[in-house]
Each structure stands twice: as structure tokens, then as C-alpha cells.
Amino acid sequence: xxxxxxxxxxxxxxxxxxxxxxxxxxxxxxxxxxxxxxxxxxxxxxxxxxxxxxxxxxxxxxxxxxxxxxxxxxxxxxxxxxxxxxxxxxxxxxxxxxxxxxxxxxxxxxxxxxxxxxxxxxxxxxxxxxxxxxxxxxxxxxxxxxxxxxxxxxxxxxxxxxxxxxxxxxxxxxxxxxxxxxxxxxxxxxxxxxxxxxxxxxxxxxxxxxxxxxxxxxxxxxxxxxxxxxxxxxxxxxxxxxxxxxxxxxxxxxxxxxxxxxxxxxxxxxxxxxxxxxxxxxxxxxxxxxxxxxxxxxxxxxxxxxxxxxxxxxxxxxxxxxxxxxxxxxxxxxxxxxxxxxxxxxxxxxxxxxxxxxxxxxxxxxxxxxxxxxxxxxxxxxxxxxxxxxxxxxxxxxxxxxxxxx
Numbered sequence: 001x002x003x004x005x006x007x008x009x010x011x012x013x014x015x016x017x018x019x020x021x022x023x024x025x026x027x028x029x030x031x032x033x034x035x036x037x038x039x040x041x042x043x044x045x046x047x048x049x050x051x052x053x054x055x056x057x058x059x060x061x062x063x064x065x066x067x068x069x070x071x072x073x074x075x076x077x078x079x080x081x082x083x084x085x086x087x088x089x090x091x092x093x094x095x096x097x098x099x100x101x102x103x104x105x106x107x108x109x110x111x112x113x114x115x116x117x118x119x120x121x122x123x124x125x126x127x128x129x130x131x132x133x134x135x136x137x138x139x140x141x142x143x144x145x146x147x148x149x150x151x152x153x154x155x156x157x158x159x160x161x162x163x164x165x166x167x168x169x170x171x172x173x174x175x176x177x178x179x180x181x182x183x184x185x186x187x188x189x190x191x192x193x194x195x196x197x198x199x200x201x202x203x204x205x206x207x208x209x210x211x212x213x214x215x216x217x218x219x220x221x222x223x224x225x226x227x228x229x230x231x232x233x234x235x236x237x238x239x240x241x242x243x244x245x246x247x248x249x250x251x252x253x254x255x256x257x258x259x260x261x262x263x264x265x266x267x268x269x270x271x272x273x274x275x276x277x278x279x280x281x282x283x284x285x286x287x288x289x290x291x292x293x294x295x296x297x298x299x300x301x302x303x304x305x306x307x308x309x310x311x312x313x314x315x316x317x318x319x320x321x322x323x324x325x326x327x328x329x330x331x332x333x334x335x336x337x338x339x340x341x342x343x344x345x346x347x348x349x350x351x352x353x354x355x356x357x358x359x360x361x362x363x364x365x366x367x368x369x370x371x372x373x374x375x376x377x378x379x380x381x382x383x384x385x386x387x388x389x390x391x392x393x394x395x396x397x398x399x400x401x402x403x404x405x406x
Contacts, residue, residue, distance in 0.1 A: 078386070088379040
């Protein structure tokens with residue numbers, strides 16, 4: 001087996017979290033290797049929605065002009081339609097705290113991920129595409145690198161002082177570090193690109209039914225991201241015909257019937273899930289997890305890309321100085337990363353769980369949507385919170401919650 005020269009950090013996964021942290025560490029002058037099993041550009045199942053705060057982070061990584069030039073669509077906010085037809089419309093610009101800019105962005109993951117990967121490469125990271133993670137190298141109880149396999153079949157040992165698992169929802173690095181816990185509500189998603197969707201505006205749409213929800217997101221060029229999220233117990237119905245499953249699920253949403261047509265599919269549906277999953281160990285001696293590899297609960301609030309980018313910043317802020325000092329990366333040295341994640345994400349975690357569990361009582365959820373839509377400013381506050389630029393306490397307080405239901 002061939003061994004590569006030792007590196008400071010090996011990043012497994014080239015999505016937003018992995019490319020962002022690889023670029024940040026490389027900017028410090030550290031030797032960084034990034035490995036991903038895919039060849040870029042590549043497609044990815046995702047809502048492809050970015051809040052204004054996620055857009056701000058893209059600007060900090062220097063890729064915003066590129067993704068906007070590639071067809072990114074400015075989004076004013078989000079509309080939600082409840083099970084009984086109740087509706088709320090929230091706009092970022094009207095939230096109680098001003099966002100970095102008044103609009104979010106919708107952009108295909110094919111363009112976004114490629115831009116961030118190229119930025120990491122330009123920062124000095126060694127990018128190895130079509131290179132799959134096989135397992136961790138260990139020295140005693142510490143992680144000391146990984147074994148990867150190139151497309152040719154050649155296996156490589158990559159000694160590294162720090163291995164960063166950024167390999168997504170089904171993380172192999174996370175499973176190698178410890179248990180991966182699945183909880184409720186367990187849902188799966190199918191996501192397609194469809195042309196000629198009727199009445200598509202400059203907002204992301206969410207439509208909630210008794211058993212799940214669907215989303216529409218304009219991608220530009222007359223194409224929309226169309227997603228359905230449904231209970232995992234129905235996943236078996238999608239085998240062999242994910243497109244057919246997606247369109248059968250869409251029939252549960254009266255407001256979408258006739259608007260989304262199967263003969264206009266321009267990229268077939270991709271499946272992902274189940275959601276509500278987290279890794280028992282986010283850090284270990286010589287290793288940490290970022291993005292969905294650490295935790296992913298539910299895509300309804302659209303925070304996934306922001307959380308990936310912000311998590312990369314938190315990982316760099318803790319691991320970067322440790323790597324610059326030299327020597328092994330201990331569990332104690334990485335402990336501040338776990339604390340930083342809790343501070344940054346705890347409010348959003350609480351809000352997305354509140355929303356997800358409210359969906360289990362459709363009448364209650366519909367009532368809340370109706371109240372939020374009818375009472376001035378409440379919908380704007382909610383989209384500001386889910387967009388990560390308004391503090392979660394603006395929603396998680398007795399006054400707001402009471403007005404939402406009474």
C-alpha cells in the first residue's frame with residue numbers, strides 16, 4: 001500500500017462543510033488534503049436554499065460572485081401553506097433584525113459545491129476526487145490518518161494529525177468514530193429539477209400535508225427545485241422509480257396539483273435520508289466531524305448549508321491554532337469545538353424540532369400557520385430565526401408561542 005506524505009489535516013468530503021474547512025485551514029499555510037469519492041461537478045439531493053446569513057458566509061469564502069453568475073436566484077423569503085390551506089409569508093427584509101442583505105439565494109448544489117471545492121484548491125488544499133474513504137488509521141486510541149482508495153483501485157495511506165469527517169448524512173468517518181444515532185421523526189426526501197412550474201415567485205414555498213411536506217424553490221432559467229419529504233416507512237415505495245414516487249407524493253398537496261408536471265423533469269429525482277440522525281462522538285483524539293456528518297435533523301427550516309459553512313468556521317477557529325502549534329491533536333484540544341457548536345446551533349436545533357413535532361398534529365400546525373400569517377411581523381420574525389440572523393429567543397419565548405396558538 002502506498003503512503004502519502006503526512007499532512008496536517010485530511011478532510012473527507014467535498015461538500016460545503018468539507019471544502020470550506022479545507023480552504024480555511026489551507027489559508028493558514030497548513031498542509032491539507034481533501035478527498036471525495038465523487039468527481040466534480042456533481043449533483044446532490046438538497047433544497048438548494050441559502051438564507052441571507054448563508055449568503056454572507058459564501059461572500060467571506062470568496063465564491064458569491066461565481067455562484068450568482070452561474071444562475072443563483074435572489075429569494076425574498078419563504079411562504080408556508082398549512083394542511084388546511086392556511087398561509088404565512090415571511091420576508092427576510094422585514095425581520096426585526098436586518099440581515100446582511102435583504103435576500104437569500106437559490107443555487108444548484110452542482111454549482112455551489114464545485115465553486116467551494118475550487119476555492120479550497122486555490123487556497124492550497126490538495127484535492128483528490130474519485131477517492132473513497134475506507135477506514136481510519138490509529139495510533140493507540142488516537143486517529144492518525146485514513147486509508148482511501150482511488151478510482152484506479154489503488155489504496156493509499158494518508159497520515160494526518162487531524163481527520164475531519166465532512167462526508168454527509170451517511171458519514172463513514174462518523175460511524176468509524178462511534179455510534180450513529182437515528183431518532184424521530186424519521187423522514188426521507190426525493191428532490192428533482194423541473195421546468196415550467198406554474199406561478200413560481202421569488203420565495204421558497206413549503207407545503208405541509210398530514211404526512212409530510214413538499215418544497216418549491218426557483219433555480220433560474222425556468223427550472224425549480226421540487227422536493228418531497230415523507231415518513232421513512234414509505235421509502236420502500238420509491239425503489240426503482242424515485243421520480244414516480246415523488247409525483248405520487250405530490251398528489252397529497254392540492255396547491256401543487258397541475259403546477260408540477262412529470263413531462264417537464266430536467267433532472268431526475270435523487271433520494272436522501274433518513275433524517276433525524278447524529279453522531280455520538282463529534283470529536284475524538286485526532287478527529288472531528290462537521291456538517292451533516294455531525295448532525296442533521298430535518299430540512300424544513302433550510303439551515304443545512306448555513307450550518308455547514310458556519311460549522312466549518314467553528315472547526316477552523318478551534319483546530320487551526322492547534323495544528324499551527326504542532327504536535328498531536330488531543331481530545332481536550334478539540335473540546336471547545338463542541339461547546340462552540342452548542343452556542344451557535346442550540347437555538348436553531350430547538351426551533352426546527354418544535355416545527356417538526358408540530359407537524360405531527362396537523363390541526364395544531366395549521367392553526368399556528370394561520371396565526372403567524374395573520375399577525376403582523378410574526379412570519380417575518382420566524383423566517384429571520386430560521387435564516388439564522390435573528391436570535392432564536394425571538395420565537396422561543398412564552399409571548400410569541402402564545403400568540404402563535406391563541
